[in-house]
Amino acid sequence: TVSGPPPPADTAAKPRVEHLLGSLSLLDDVSLPAGPVLLVDDTYRSGWTMTVAAALLRDAGASSVLPLVVHQLP
Numbered sequence: 001t002v003s004g005p006p007p008p009a010d011t012a013a014k015p016r017v018e019h020l021l022g023s024l025s026l027l028d029d030v031s032l033p034a035g036p037v038l039l040v041d042d043t044y045r046s047g048w049t050m051t052v053a054a055a056l057l058r059d060a061g062a063s064s065v066l067p068l069v070v071h072q073l074p
Contacts, residue, residue: 001025013048020052026060036064044069 007019037057041050054065 001027009045013046016046016048017052020048024049024052024056026056030060032057032060032062034063036066037062038066038068040068040070042070043073044071045073 002023003025004019004023007016011019039050039054039057041053044050050067050069054067057065
């Protein structure tokens with residue numbers, strides 16, 4: 001789940017990651033499957049959202065996280 005506003009688009013890595021760590025979380029009642037998890041992101045610029053989300057899933061017990069990006073921004 002995501003809470004709060006998104007970080008500014010042109011933020012340095014450290015403040016962006018700190019913001020994502022505070023705004024992304026897994027719901028308490030989420031049960032992960034026994035296999036890999038497909039993580040889909042509609043747009044991808046810096047990669048930090050995907051990285052933090054994948055780390056949360058791995059910490060929650062996902063055996064592996066497979067990222068899929070629909071559109072990579074410059």
